[in-house]
Amino acid sequence: MSATTLWGWIVLIALGLCIGGLGWRLYGLLARPYRPDRAQPRGSAWRGIVYAFTWGMMPWAKESTRRHFLPYVRGVLFHLGIFATLATLAVSPWRSALPASITMAGLVFTGIGAVGGLIGILMRIFDERLRALSHPDDYAAVVLVTVWQAAGMAFWTDPRWTAAFYALSALTLIAIPLTKIRHCIYFFFSRFFFGLFYGRRAVLG
Amino acid sequence: MSERIQQALTAFEKSLDRRLLAALEVCARCGICAESCHVFAAEPDFRNAPAAKAEAVRRFYRRLHDPIGRLFPWWVGAKDLTEADLEELAEIAFGACTLCRRCTMNCPMGVDTALIMRATRAMLTAAGKAPEMLTQLADAAIAREENLEFFREFYIDQIRELERELQEQTGDPDARIPVEKAGAEILYVALSGAHTILPAAVLFHAVGADWTLSMFEAANYGYFLADLQRARAIARRIVDEARRLGVKEIILAECGHAYTVLRWEAPNWFEDFPFRVRSIIEAAAEWIQQGRLPLDPSANPEPVTYHDSCNLGRNGGLLEEPRIILRAVVQDFREMSPNRAENFCCGGGAGLVAVPEWYEKRMRAGRRKVEQIRQTGARIVAASCDNCRLQLGDLNDYYGLGIRVSGLIDLVVNAYLAARRMKATAPAAPVRVSVQELI
Numbered sequence: 258m259s260a261t262t263l264w265g266w267i268v269l270i271a272l273g274l275c276i277g278g279l280g281w282r283l284y285g286l287l288a289r290p291y292r293p294d295r296a297q298p299r300g301s302a303w304r305g306i307v308y309a310f311t312w313g314m315m316p317w318a319k320e321s322t323r324r325h326f327l328p329y330v331r332g333v334l335f336h337l338g339i340f341a342t343l344a345t346l347a348v349s350p351w352r353s354a355l356p357a358s359i360t361m362a363g364l365v366f367t368g369i370g371a372v373g374g375l376i377g378i379l380m381r382i383f384d385e386r387l388r389a390l391s392h393p394d395d396y397a398a399v400v401l402v403t404v405w406q407a408a409g410m411a412f413w414t415d416p417r418w419t420a421a422f423y424a425l426s427a428l429t430l431i432a433i434p435l436t437k438i439r440h441c442i443y444f445f446f447s448r449f450f451f452g453l454f455y456g457r458r459a460v461l462g
Numbered sequence: 463m464s465e466r467i468q469q470a471l472t473a474f475e476k477s478l479d480r481r482l483l484a485a486l487e488v489c490a491r492c493g494i495c496a497e498s499c500h501v502f503a504a505e506p507d508f509r510n511a512p513a514a515k516a517e518a519v520r521r522f523y524r525r526l527h528d529p530i531g532r533l534f535p536w537w538v539g540a541k542d543l544t545e546a547d548l549e550e551l552a553e554i555a556f557g558a559c560t561l562c563r564r565c566t567m568n569c570p571m572g573v574d575t576a577l578i579m580r581a582t583r584a585m586l587t588a589a590g591k592a593p594e595m596l597t598q599l600a601d602a603a604i605a606r607e608e609n610l611e612f613f614r615e616f617y618i619d620q621i622r623e624l625e626r627e628l629q630e631q632t633g634d635p636d637a638r639i640p641v642e643k644a645g646a647e648i649l650y651v652a653l654s655g656a657h658t659i660l661p662a663a664v665l666f667h668a669v670g671a672d673w674t675l676s677m678f679e680a681a682n683y684g685y686f687l688a689d690l691q692r693a694r695a696i697a698r699r700i701v702d703e704a705r706r707l708g709v710k711e712i713i714l715a716e717c718g719h720a721y722t723v724l725r726w727e728a729p730n731w732f733e734d735f736p737f738r739v740r741s742i743i744e745a746a747a748e749w750i751q752q753g754r755l756p757l758d759p760s761a762n763p764e765p766v767t768y769h770d771s772c773n774l775g776r777n778g779g780l781l782e783e784p785r786i787i788l789r790a791v792v793q794d795f796r797e798m799s800p801n802r803a804e805n806f807c808c809g810g811g812a813g814l815v816a817v818p819e820w821y822e823k824r825m826r827a828g829r830r831k832v833e834q835i836r837q838t839g840a841r842i843v844a845a846s847c848d849n850c851r852l853q854l855g856d857l858n859d860y861y862g863l864g865i866r867v868s869g870l871i872d873l874v875v876n877a878y879l880a881a882r883r884m885k886a887t888a889p890a891a892p893v894r895v896s897v898q899e900l901i
Contacts, residue, residue: 285527286487290479296729297738299779309572320804321494321568329570332492386508390491390517392539394530435530437538443488444571450481451572458726458779460803 264423265350271427278434279442286446298457305456309448313461328380331373338370339402342409346426352416360413367409374403398436405429466589467543471526473588477581485574486523489513495575498568500806501558504829512565512575515554519578522547552591555582557820560811560827562772567803583688592687593817600683600692607699610677617641621675624656628663631879633886637667642707643674649709650742651676651700651720653848658715661875662742668878669754673713676703680720681848685727686813697728704737712739716869718773718811718847725778741774743846746874747783750790761880762792762873767840769798769831769854770805771847784846787870791877796838806830808845810853821856828857835863846870 316322322329345363348355377399381387405425411418432438455461463471496502496511508514517539524531524540531540541547561576569575586592606613618641625639639659640646650666650673652658659675666673678699684692701724704712714720725739749755768788774780781802788795798805809827814820831854835843843858843865845851854867 286480286483289483292479292481292730294726294730295735296726314570319568319570320800321498322570324497325494328492329494332570384493386493386496386511387491389508390493390511390513392537394538395491437490440488440490440571443484446480446484447488447572447574450484450574451566454574455567455803458777460776460779460781 261419261423264420264427267427268346268423268430271430275430275433278431279439282434282439282442286443294454294457296457298459300456300459301462302453302456304462305454305460306449306452306462308456308462309452313448313452331376334369335373335377335402336370338367338373338406341366341370342406342426345409345412346422349412349419349422352412352419364410364413367406367413371403371406371410374399374406378403394437398432398438401425401429401432401436402438464545466545466548466591470548470585470589470591471522471543474523474581474585477584481574482577482581485577486516486520488571489516489520489573490571491517492570495565495569495573498565500560500562500564500809500830501827503806504809504826510558512559512569512573515559516573516575516578518547518551518554519582548586548589548591551582552586552593555579555586556593556596556813556817557823558827560772560807560809560814562807562811563777564772564804564807567776580688583686584690587687587689592689593813595817596683596686596813599681599816600687600689600696603679603681603683603696603699604692606678607695614677617677621659624660624663627656627660628667631660631664632667633882634667637663639663640674642677642703644707646672646674646707647710648673648713649676649700649704649707649711649737650674650713650715651678651680651724652715653681653717653720654679657869657872658717658848661869661871662713662715664875664878665742665746665749665755665871669749674707674709676700678703680714680717680724682720682723683813683816685719685723686816690731693723693727694731697723697731700724701728701732701735705734709737711737713745714739714741716742716846716848716871718771718778718849721778721780722773741778741780741783741846742871743774743780743783743787746871747786750787750874755874755878756881756885757790757874757877758881758884759791759793759877761876762842763794764792764841765794765796765839766792766842766844766868766873767796767798767835767838768801768870769808769835769843769845769850770802771845771850772805772807772811774846775805776803780846784844784870787874788844791873792842796840798834798838806834808850808853808857810849810856811847815849815852815856824853825857825860828853828860832857832861832863835865840865842866842868842873844868844870844873 316326316329381391408422408425412422495513499512502510521541522543524538525542531538559579563576565575621639629635629637682696684696721741729735768784808831809824814824843854851867858865
C-alpha cells in the first residue's frame with residue numbers, strides 16, 4: 258500500500274469521525290424542544306428564511322457589515338476557500354485527470370482562502386477586541402483551517418504535497434465537531450430561526 | 463454547588479431549547495456586532511459588546527455541555543458558575559441589555575443574544591437575583607386580580623371622572639367609557655394612568671367603535687423577569703377577561719412589551735385564543751386609511767420625529783403604521799437615521815426604566831438616541847411605547863434636548879379635535895388622506 262493510499266484511508270476514517278461527531282451534535286440539538294411561535298403571522302416565514310440565507314448575507318445588507326466591509330469580505334473569502342479545499346479533497350484522487358481550468362480554480366480559491374485565514378489570524382492576535390473575546394480554541398481553529406487551505410493550494414501546485422494535504426485534512430475533519438469549527442452546522446439553524454422570526458413578523462423578507 | 467446555583471442551572475436547562483442552543487453554539491466571536499449595540503455605541507468598552515455579554519453565559523454553558531469544556535475548560539474559556547458570576551450576570555442581563563435584538567439583525571450568524579439574555583434573566587429570577595423592583599411590580603399586578611373586588615369600585619369611580627373629561631373633549635354628553643361591557647367587539651387594555659385611556663376613548667368615540675375598557679393594565683413585568691409563571695399569570699387576567707366578555711379583538715395601548723407579550727407570546731401560552739390582538743397604532747392607521755377620522759395636521763405644526771420602539775418595530779413588525787399616522791396628523795415629519803428595523807433602542811427598554819438605581823446607566827445607554835434626535839432638529843419626539851416615552855423624557859431632561867415627548871395617539875387626537883373644531887366653526891369636508899399618499 259502506497260503512502261498516498263494509506264493517507265486516503267486515514268482521511269476516510271477521519272471523515273467518518275467528522276460525520277459521526279456532527280451527527281452527535283445534531284442529535285444534541287434536535288433532542289432539545291422546539292417551541293414554534295403560534296401567534297398569527299403578520300408576514301411570510303418562508304420569505305424571511307430565504308432572505309436570511311441570501312440577500313441578508315450580503316455585505317451591504319446590515320449596518321455591521323457595511324461598517325466592517327473588508328473584514329466581512331475577508332471572512333466570506335476565507336469560507337469560500339474552505340469550500341474550495343473540501344472540493345479539492347473530494348476530487349484529489351483524480352487530480353492528474355482533471356482539466357487545467359479546475360487545477361487553476363482550485364489553486365486560486367484555496368490560495369484566497371489561505372490568505373483570508375492568515376489575515377484572520379493576524380486580526381485575532383493584534384485586534385484588542387478580538388483578543389479579548391478569543392480562547393485558545395479560536396486561534397487553534399483558524400490556524401488549522403488556514404494551514405489546511407495552504408496545503409490544498411500546495412497540493413494543486415505539486416502532487417508531492419498530497420500526503421501533507423491528506424494529513425491536514427484528516428486533522429481538520431476530526432477537529433470540526435470538537436472545536437469552534439462546529440459552528441458550520443449551527444449556522445444553518447441559527448439563520449433559519451432568524452429568518453423565521455423576522456419573516457413571520459413582517460420585518461424582513 | 464450551592465442551592466442558589468442549582469436553582470439557577472435548573473432554570474437555565476428549562477430554557478435550553480433548539481433556538482437557544484443554536485444561539486449559544488453558533489457565535490464565531492468575530493466581534494462585528496459591537497457597534498450595533500446602543501450600550502457599546504455609548505460606551506465603547508468591549509465588555510459592552512453583545513458577543514462579550516453572551517460569552518459570560520457561554521462560559522458556564524460550555525462547562526456543562528461541551529466535552530472539551532468539561533475536560534479542558536481553559537481551552538474553550540469554560541468555567542463553573544459561581545455566586546459571583548450570578549452578580550455579574552445580573553448586571554449584564556438586566557442592566558446592560560434591553561433585549562432589543564439590534565445585534566441579532568447585525569450578526570452574520572443571526573445570533574439571538576436577546577434570547578440568551580432572556581434565559582439568563584429566567585435563571586437569575588429563579589435564583590433570587592432579579593431586581594427587586596421588577597419582582598414587586600409583577601407581584602402587584604398579580605395581586606390586583608386576586609383582590610379585584612377591592613379595586614373595582616375605586617377604578618370605576620376614576621373612570622367616571624375620566625368620562626366627564628371625554629364628554630368635554632368630544633362635546634358629546636352621551637360619550638362613555640364602558641367597563642366590563644359583555645359582548646363588546648373590542649377590549650381596550652390601557653396602561654396605568656389616564657394618559658393612555660382618554661386619548662384612546664376619544665378615538666373610539668370618533669369612529670363609533672363598540673368597545674370596553676379592561677379592568678387590568680397591559681404592562682407585564684413578569685415578562686421582563688423572563689419568569690414564565692408570573693408573565694402567564696399577568697397575561698391570563700386579560701385573556702380570561704376577553705373570553706368572559708366575548709370580545710372579537712383586544713386592542714392594546716401604546717406599549718411595546720405589552721404588544722410583544724399579548725400579540726406574539728401569549729398565543730404560545732394559552733390553548734384557546736379566539737380573538738385577534740392589535741396595537742392601537744394598527745387600529746388608528748387603519749381608521750386613517752379608511753378615512754374614518756377627520757384630521758387637521760396643522761394642529762401639530764412643529765417638526766416631529768418618530769422613535770421606533772424595539773418591541774413594536776424591529777421585534778413586532780409595526781414599521782409602517784406609525785408613519786401612516788404621522789404623515790396624516792403632523793405637518794413636518796422627519797425620520798431619524800437609522801430608523802425602522804435598524805433604529806437604536808432608547809436605552810430604557812426591558813424594564814431598565816423601572817429600576818431607579820440604573821438611572822445613570824440608562825442615561826449613558828441613551829446617548830446614541832440623543833444624537834439621533836438632535837440630528838433631526840425635531841421639537842417633538844413621538845413614541846408609541848410608554849417605557850420609551852419615560853426614557854426619552856428623562857433623556858430630554860438629562861441632556862437638555864429641549865424637545866417634547868408625545869404618544870402617537872395624542873398627536874392623532876390633537877389633529878382630530880382640531881378638525882372637529884374647524885368643522886364646527888366653518889363647515890368643511892373632513893381632511894381625507896388617500897392610502898397612496900400615506901404610503
